[in-house]
Amino acid sequence: MFLFKLALKNLKRRKKRTFIMALILATAVISFLLLDSLMIGMMDLSFGNVIDFETPHIEIAQKEFFAEIDDDEEPPLEQAFIPEQSKLAELREIEGFRALTSVIDFSATFIAGRYDFPVLVRAIDEESFKAVFKHHEHLEKGEFISAGDSGVVIGKDLAEFFNLDIGDYYTLRFRDKDNYYSTLEGEIKGIISTPHPEVNQRTVLAARDQAVGRLAVAENSITQLMLRLENRDQALNKADLLAADFAETDFEVRSYRDASEMLVAIEAWGYLETYFILALILLVGAIGIVNAVVLSALERVEEIGMMKAMGLKEKEIVKVFVIEAGGIGVVGALLGSFLGGILNFFFVKYGFSLEGLWNPEALGLPLSGRLYGSWSLSSFSFIFIFVIIITVIASIIPAYWAARKDPADAIHHK
């Protein structure tokens, strides 16, 4: 307790140095917390856009279907299947279930006027699709498709590329299940503007009943079953359980994360980057701590000699310096957490628009819209403890250096 009080007193005696050192550490803490919040926010936004517009929480298809997609092949229509009603009922019974829809995905060439462009066509059942996805909430012009419609809904970028408006004619040319050319034609019924660039650029929504006849597949065939659950964490858990259930079948279950390998890789790199930056800032902080302890020891050479003469052991002197450094760490971590918390509050509450910051189409990532920060208790706890540990470790060697001074030399060092 005596040593603790002594260390605290020393910190108070050198308030300016303590404050500057704590400020350096606080900067590291703030940077880490904001970067972490940004990363979580970016991933939340990206995965959110994937779930709302591309692959919902859980997707089920034939194993070969996923294998070909993974090989960058086109969605294979020969992997279309007719879902068993009993299986569908089972899926509706799973905990946290919200909605289920079935789709047929196929590649096509979108043609209008002189131009053509490769697209992914998603043949959908309007009602169930709306319960799983959010495309209809981002309708910019026209109407959403319904059963019996020969019209399609396209993204705003595709519409701009072809200079198309509602009522303009389109043709979709594709290979049917037997590999023959087939076409779908009609009018543009709706134009959507979503935060998912891939959807805006190259996804076409068509009514399932119109597409089925031209795809040479059986009437009730689908390529994927898509499920929306109550939340993402639940989805990951349920996807694992369902995958185990389907393990012995020809089907494969994927979560939204499995379907977004690129995002998962970016997430891993992002965290690596955050920790690298944290390490750099803390290195500066650690050098500062070493410097502070050495300076403090040089200033207090006589004091150290006196303490040793009065019977304080080397270990105890080391403890004083280490507690002092730890104290600076605690002040820095507290200050950083407090200021980081305030800044993050505004980030979480108001966020900022990504529009104009970069071109999501060029990036090819579903990263557009408004980016909000995120609260992570584990990040706060981690950085708080980590900073204290770093400061304590950084002070040990200079503390030993100070404690090993000979008491007689120390007293008469001048």
Added chain:
Amino acid sequence: MFKNLNVYLLIALFLSFALLLCFPLHIAAEELSAEEIMQRVDENEYIESGRMEAQMIIEDRGREIVKEMFSFIEGHNSLSEFTNPRDRGTRYLKLDDDLWMYFPDAEDLVRISGHMMREGMMGSDFSYEDALESQRLSELYDFELEGIEEINSREAFVLSGLALEDEDVSYYERKIWVDKERFVILRDEYYSTGGRMIKELDVKELKEFESGRWFPVRAVMNDKLKAESQTTLKVLELEFDYDIPEGKISLEELQ
């Protein structure tokens, strides 16, 4: 009575014979089955081995882009190289059902697959898939003779063909006009499964080669799904039964 009958029979026989002499080819041609017609077409148009120099004129919204190339053809396989300044050195290799492209600037080899196969070759109305179709038509489609029509001032058989099962073809249905005398396709219409015409090939000029073999030397391909779209293929030089050096049509040669 019998004497008169004999005279009538003699006259009828004479007239029939005279008719036969006057229109021998006509009757012979009209009696051909669709299969026989297509076999004769394949005999003319299928190249066992050859060397061809050609020009591709792409008409795109009022602009005209001319591409020149030469090709070595050996049955189902071929190697083509573009020689016009803009594309000089760009090569295509077709080996059975696979197609590779070589870009000289990047010194890169690309296998053409997926949606690229549906795109126009070098921006033309001939898709890569069209380029891949090099088998005899009679092996790919089951043709039926529909009648005879005049096209480009030539009498032609009109045949419609449905794709044969297990044959990997792009178009479910074809309708072709075959010159009655020269057994060369004068027009070829390509249809989707839904019966929509996707492309149309109109042969504008034929040439008789040394062996008496007729071959189309100027044809215009129209992508019927696109507006203002037309590509003319002009054969400048064609040598049948060309002795292609061994290994010429290979991946090694492509690079």
